Amino acid sequence: MQIINEEKIFADKIDEEIKIEPKDWMPDQYRKTLIRQISQHAHSEIVGMLPEANWITRAPTLRRKATLIAKVQDEAGHGLYLYSAAETLNISRDEMLKQLHSGKAKYSSIFNYPTLTWADMGAIGWLVDGAAIMNQVPLCRCSYGPYARAMIRICKEESFHQRQGFEILLTLSKGSKAQKQMAQDAINRWWWPSIMMFGPNDDASPHSKQSMEWKIKRFSNDELRQKFIDVCAEQVKILGLVLPDEKLKWNEETKHYDFGEINWEEFRNVVNGNGPCNKERLEARVKAHEDGAWVRDAAAAYSEKRKSREQKAVA
Amino acid sequence: MNALIDYTLHLADNALILGHRNSEWTGHGPILEQDIAISNIALDLIGQARNFYQYAARLINDSTLQGAKAPSPGGEGVGGEATEDTLAYLRDVKDFKNCLLVEQTNGDWAKTILRQFFFSAYQFYLYQHLQHSKDETLAAIAEKSLKEVTYHLRWSSEWVVRLGDGTEESNSRIKKAVDDLWVYTDELFEAASFELLATNEGIAVDLSLIKNNWLKKITDIFDEATLRFPSREGQAVRWNGKDGKHSEHLGYILAEMQFLQRAYPNNYW
Numbered sequence: 001m002q003i004i005n006e007e008k009i010f011a012d013k014i015d016e017e018i019k020i021e022p023k024d025w026m027p028d029q030y031r032k033t034l035i036r037q038i039s040q041h042a043h044s045e046i047v048g049m050l051p052e053a054n055w056i057t058r059a060p061t062l063r064r065k066a067t068l069i070a071k072v073q074d075e076a077g078h079g080l081y082l083y084s085a086a087e088t089l090n091i092s093r094d095e096m097l098k099q100l101h102s103g104k105a106k107y108s109s110i111f112n113y114p115t116l117t118w119a120d121m122g123a124i125g126w127l128v129d130g131a132a133i134m135n136q137v138p139l140c141r142c143s144y145g146p147y148a149r150a151m152i153r154i155c156k157e158e159s160f161h162q163r164q165g166f167e168i169l170l171t172l173s174k175g176s177k178a179q180k181q182m183a184q185d186a187i188n189r190w191w192w193p194s195i196m197m198f199g200p201n202d203d204a205s206p207h208s209k210q211s212m213e214w215k216i217k218r219f220s221n222d223e224l225r226q227k228f229i230d231v232c233a234e235q236v237k238i239l240g241l242v243l244p245d246e247k248l249k250w251n252e253e254t255k256h257y258d259f260g261e262i263n264w265e266e267f268r269n270v271v272n273g274n275g276p277c278n279k280e281r282l283e284a285r286v287k288a289h290e291d292g293a294w295v296r297d298a299a300a301a302y303s304e305k306r307k308s309r310e311q312k313a314v315a
Numbered sequence: 316m317n318a319l320i321d322y323t324l325h326l327a328d329n330a331l332i333l334g335h336r337n338s339e340w341t342g343h344g345p346i347l348e349q350d351i352a353i354s355n356i357a358l359d360l361i362g363q364a365r366n367f368y369q370y371a372a373r374l375i376n377d378s379t380l381q382g383a384k385a386p387s388p389g390g391e392g393v394g395g396e397a398t399e400d401t402l403a404y405l406r407d408v409k410d411f412k413n414c415l416l417v418e419q420t421n422g423d424w425a426k427t428i429l430r431q432f433f434f435s436a437y438q439f440y441l442y443q444h445l446q447h448s449k450d451e452t453l454a455a456i457a458e459k460s461l462k463e464v465t466y467h468l469r470w471s472s473e474w475v476v477r478l479g480d481g482t483e484e485s486n487s488r489i490k491k492a493v494d495d496l497w498v499y500t501d502e503l504f505e506a507a508s509f510e511l512l513a514t515n516e517g518i519a520v521d522l523s524l525i526k527n528n529w530l531k532k533i534t535d536i537f538d539e540a541t542l543r544f545p546s547r548e549g550q551a552v553r554w555n556g557k558d559g560k561h562s563e564h565l566g567y568i569l570a571e572m573q574f575l576q577r578a579y580p581n582n583y584w
């Protein structure tokens with residue numbers, strides 16, 4: 001009887017848009033889905049630091065250098081909020097990191113592409129942070145309280161990142177011929193992977209339906225993708241550049257942009273570990289973690305020593 | 316005038332190069348919280364460097380206007396005015412006036428921490444005096460930066476203690492860092508000719524005034540960390556970074572940092 005009651009309370013809360021909080025009863029599968037999604041999201045923030053950190057030491061001006069450090073640091077902060085949100089579901093950060101390092105947990109495939117030129121900092125901000133916002137704004141209303149609250153903080157910063165990225169591209173687009181080409185080349189390389197960030201088509205998306213019912217998700221992958229494409233197709237005009245899709249065309253009837261066929265085979269390949277930088281990204285994370293082990297041990301040992309000294313002093 | 320420009324560039328170069336080094340950690344720190352902390356210090360230092368460079372650029376442009384030859388141009392061969400970016404991105408190794416300490420490689424976390432601790436302790440006492448400099452701009456930058464540096468010093472001190480008094484491994488690693496870096500601390504207190512000149516004018520800080528404070532701070536923290544000073548004997552002769560005689564590391568830092576400005580000259584970024 002108890003369980004039925006709890007199930008009903010849970011379902012009512014979802015219906016009435018009342019947030020589910022850590023201490024509330026929740027279906028096992030709801031908890032699992034959230035852990036998978038939030039930890040995957042946290043990992044994406046952390047792995048996502050790497051392609052951009054790659055250009056910090058080569059940023060072309062002091063102002064750009066400072067902004068880029070601040071941006072990558074923001075992503076670390078996002079990782080922290082998200083790991084904390086996931087921890088409210090009874091999984092430790094250590095456990096989540098283990099899953100990342102072993103390859104069991106996934107992170108956003110977009111970060112398995114290389115950053116080759118400075119313009120990539122612009123393209124990532126504009127397109128990757130842009131797609132992230134499109135995905136994440138609805139998550140601010142997610143039914144799970146800690147996740148929704150983390151997303152509100154994160155989204156504010158992400159929209160800042162997106163504007164910065166666009167501004168980098170805008171500056172390049174008004175610059176020399178080489179700079180303009182650099183910007184176009186970056187857009188060419190980042191466009192398709194960015195629109196893949198919304199995940200498989202709705203009919204091929206395994207977890208979507210249940211997530212919508214639980215109000216973890218509010219819009220389908222395809223709805224969000226279309227919205228993103230509509231926005232970018234307009235913004236790219238301001239840059240005087242183009243999106244690399246010959247089929248991209250405004251459709252008067254649907255009031256949306258039509259677009260070309262997404263290469264889902266590439267998507268699956270990258271998800272399954274065969275992207276250009278999967279190996280490098282994971283190795284870099286594992287290396288940072290392993291090289292840091294003695295540091296974490298030292299900090300733990302020292303705080304133990306201190307505690308026992310303080311206890312002795314008290315006694 | 317030239318001494319003031321050189322001194323300002325020296326302060327800027329110190330902050331930039333250490334900030335650059337610290338930023339190499341971003342994304343690779345031993346734990347997320349400390350990744351953020353070291354990146355934060357990088358940001359603070361780069362912010363300080365920008366203030367100093369902007370001032371140096373103003374001084375250089377003014378003195379060029381008055382027909383004097385700018386001493387460390389940064390604008391030379393480039394044409395146009397000096398800016399924070401021409402100074403950071405278009406000078407070569409011999410023109411950089413930073414101490415050798417800040418250009419040393421990051422090594423492990425222990426070496427990075429100790430380098431920061433030595434430097435932050437130095438900067439802390441330096442800025443305390445510099446905020447009373449006759450030069451109002453330098454005084455204002457020092458005063459504004461002191462809050463940041465106070466935090467850097469506290470943070471790095473805590474880590475020195477933690478590593479020194481942590482595990483056997485951390486203790487031996489920080490000891491090795493002391494052995495590696497101690498030799499670079501003398502230079503902090505040996506005034507270069509432009510420093511002497513600027514000190515006489517009441518602009519620069521008299522380094523003999525801060526050396527003892529610095530040494531006392533190091534001693535106190537080392538005591539807490541169960542660390543000892545290495546012996547001076549048998550230590551190699553080092554050149555003087557402030558006079559442009561650097562270690563081989565600086566060339567690689569600049570090659571990386573200046574790449575875009577060199578490969579695509581005269582562009583706006």
Ligand SMILES: [Fe+2]
Nearest residue numbers: 045074075078
């Ligand atoms: Fe983020």
Ligand SMILES: [Fe+2]
Nearest residue numbers: 075129158161
């Ligand atoms: Fe972001």
